[in-house]
Amino acid sequence: MLVKNSKILIVAGLVAGILSSCGSDPNDTGTEFAPNMYHSVAYEPMSQTEGDTNTINPHGMNMRLPVKGTVARNKFSGPDSLKKALLDQDLISRGIPHDSISYSEAALKNPLEATPENIEAGKVQYERFCQHCHGETGKGDGLAGKAYKGVPVYSSDALKTMNDGHIYHVITNGKGRMWPHGSQVSPQNRWKIVLYVHELQKQ
Amino acid sequence: MFNRKITLVTFLFSLALLFSSNVVFAQDAAEGETLFKNNCAACHNTSDEVLVGPGLKGISERRPIDWIIKWVHNPQAVIGSGDKYANDLYTKFNKAAMTPYPNFSDDQIKGIVAYIDAANAAPAAPAAGAAPAEGAAAAPAQSSGGMMEGLLVGLLLIMVLVLVALLSIVNTLSKLASGEAQDETPLAKRIQDNIKAMAANSAIKTGVIVLILLFGGKATIDAAYGVGIHQGYAPEQPIKFSHKLHAGQYQINCNYCHTGVYSGKGANVPSANICMNCHNAIKRESPEIQKIYRAIEKDEPIQWVRVHNLPDLAYFNHSQHTNVGGLECKNCHGDIDKMEVVEQRSSLTMGWCIDCHRETDVNSKGNAYYDKLVELHNKDSKTPLKVQNIGGLECSKCHY
Numbered sequence: 001m002l003v004k005n006s007k008i009l010i011v012a013g014l015v016a017g018i019l020s021s022c023g024s025d026p027n028d029t030g031t032e033f034a035p036n037m038y039h040s041v042a043y044e045p046m047s048q049t050e051g052d053t054n055t056i057n058p059h060g061m062n063m064r065l066p067v068k069g070t071v072a073r074n075k076f077s078g079p080d081s082l083k084k085a086l087l088d089q090d091l092i093s094r095g096i097p098h099d100s101i102s103y104s105e106a107a108l109k110n111p112l113e114a115t116p117e118n119i120e121a122g123k124v125q126y127e128r129f130c131q132h133c134h135g136e137t138g139k140g141d142g143l144a145g146k147a148y149k150g151v152p153v154y155s156s157d158a159l160k161t162m163n164d165g166h167i168y169h170v171i172t173n174g175k176g177r178m179w180p181h182g183s184q185v186s187p188q189n190r191w192k193i194v195l196y197v198h199e200l201q202k203q
Numbered sequence: 204m205f206n207r208k209i210t211l212v213t214f215l216f217s218l219a220l221l222f223s224s225n226v227v228f229a230q231d232a233a234e235g236e237t238l239f240k241n242n243c244a245a246c247h248n249t250s251d252e253v254l255v256g257p258g259l260k261g262i263s264e265r266r267p268i269d270w271i272i273k274w275v276h277n278p279q280a281v282i283g284s285g286d287k288y289a290n291d292l293y294t295k296f297n298k299a300a301m302t303p304y305p306n307f308s309d310d311q312i313k314g315i316v317a318y319i320d321a322a323n324a325a326p327a328a329p330a331a332g333a334a335p336a337e338g339a340a341a342a343p344a345q346s347s348g349g350m351m352e353g354l355l356v357g358l359l360l361i362m363v364l365v366l367v368a369l370l371s372i373v374n375t376l377s378k379l380a381s382g383e384a385q386d387e388t389p390l391a392k393r394i395q396d397n398i399k400a401m402a403a404n405s406a407i408k409t410g411v412i413v414l415i416l417l418f419g420g421k422a423t424i425d426a427a428y429g430v431g432i433h434q435g436y437a438p439e440q441p442i443k444f445s446h447k448l449h450a451g452q453y454q455i456n457c458n459y460c461h462t463g464v465y466s467g468k469g470a471n472v473p474s475a476n477i478c479m480n481c482h483n484a485i486k487r488e489s490p491e492i493q494k495i496y497r498a499i500e501k502d503e504p505i506q507w508v509r510v511h512n513l514p515d516l517a518y519f520n521h522s523q524h525t526n527v528g529g530l531e532c533k534n535c536h537g538d539i540d541k542m543e544v545v546e547q548r549s550s551l552t553m554g555w556c557i558d559c560h561r562e563t564d565v566n567s568k569g570n571a572y573y574d575k576l577v578e579l580h581n582k583d584s585k586t587p588l589k590v591q592n593i594g595g596l597e598c599s600k601c602h603y
Contacts, residue, residue, distance in 0.1 A: 150255035
């Protein structure tokens with residue numbers, strides 16, 4: 001009888017052994033067949049793999065900072081007249097010092113019209129870049145905003161009359177506790193957000 | 204008599220005055236509450252707790268009402284006038300200026316102050332609710348990755364134990380039934396004998412060899428299929444950033460940090476300035492956050508470890524899938540908002556790409572580019588336009 005017993009024990013041991021050997025190291029990518037096909041020989045952005053570290057740029061980075069004093073010519077979309085208006089506003093805004101919000105209020109005007117489509121597009125951008133702090137309806141009650149503290153209400157007496165230039169300036173350069181978001185949101189998307197914030201000011 | 208009359212009149216008059224002023228007070232406080240919540244609550248507590256600006260408990264005793272009105276109308280002017288209290292306050296709060304509210308009437312400001320006093324007179328109840336809720340949300344944090352495996356092994360052990368117990372019962376019973384005498388040989392000897400008997404038994408030998416071949420074969424095939432597939436790769440990062448906390452608990456949109464995901468080939472790993480949008484104030488003391496500060500001070504990039512790497516021989520563009528195709532990030536990356544450490548969930552094999560291209564309808568709504576194609580396709584097909592119909596299976600779409 002014990003013969004059968006041991007046989008089962010051996011099988012069980014084998015199964016357990018194989019199961020436990022399945023867990024792999026999360027830090028290991030596993031075997032790669034022909035690794036030179038996986039890792040680009042040409043320098044790719046956002047990749048830095050061992051062995052072919054970039055020797056040209058500082059810190060082995062594959063991307064470089066733009067040359068100081070140069071301005072990126074943004075790819076605006078839409079009809080030519082809109083593209084020109086967007087570029088004009090972009091260039092004006094770049095000339096305004098970060099702490100001179102009153103200049104922006106006076107000089108900048110939203111090149112986008114407040115059509116339902118544009119406002120809807122603004123809402124999409126607002127949800128991506130603003131909502132977690134400013135809240136769904138701009139009451140400053142976003143989940144991250146509650147932790148960050150000091151997020152104002154758009155419809156408050158001090159803010160409900162703020163114009164295009166003011167909102168654009170705040171997104172681009174920040175204000176008070178809010179830090180600049182110009183590196184994250186493209187100028188065209190900033191103007192879309194301005195349209196939607198105007199809607200929230202009325203709420 | 205006359206005197207008494209006067210006293211009565213005065214008493215009644217003062218009573219009326221008191222009553223009416225009470226009513227006015229209540230109204231003011233009610234209006235003050237709305238004004239406070241809309242305009243002040245972002246930076247000030249009604250208690251003495253500092254939020255962004257000072258807590259306002261006892262403000263009516265601390266400062267004369269005229270000063271408060273002047274301050275609310277134009278804080279910079281009060282600071283500029285050389286007022287000592289204002290300047291001390293300004294320095295204490297790191298020279299962060301308060302937003303001026305020049306349009307508030309004197310009565311409105313008095314109403315706000317009345318509300319602050321009323322809120323402090325009432326038994327303190329608000330502001331306590333937030334803390335336990337946060338604690339509760341943070342509690343279930345352990346990942347369930349290794350749990351499944353542990354459970355399986357545990358089950359297996361239990362099954363083996365049950366088997367052994369059952370077999371020993373059967374053994375004893377059969378012995379009792381056959382009326383055999385108790386075996387006197389020691390246990391070690393008995394096991395040795397049994398192993399010898401087993402090794403001699405050809406049926407068992409064949410069985411064991413077949414089993415080893417089966418398991419070995421399966422392991423080999425699995426390993427061969429796993430070559431070049433990084434599924435399950437979850438490398439340790441230089442900073443213990445939790446997507447579960449940021450994308451899950453705080454619901455920060457993926458695009459906020461991965462700025463290129465709707466507009467470029469790569470999704471982009473955020474630079475430190477994006478971390479600083481929140482972490483200039485939040486969790487400054489955490490050793491993990493300190494690593495960001497050090498990187499900024501030294502002007503060095505944070506060397507994140509790349510998790511998803513498509514072979515160089517295949518072209519992939521994020522914007523084509525997210526912006527044009529309208530796919531959710533989760534579609535390929537899995538439940539990122541539940542991951543403490545990011546792991547590659549999908550296999551990223553060609554078969555996996557092709558499967559999706561076969562099944563997915565083209566997101567042609569509101570995209571004039573596809574109008575003619577959809578029209579042509581619908582002429583001789585009843586199924587909706589799939590990605591494979593517009594060249595989603597062509598070699599040169601991804602390999603060139």
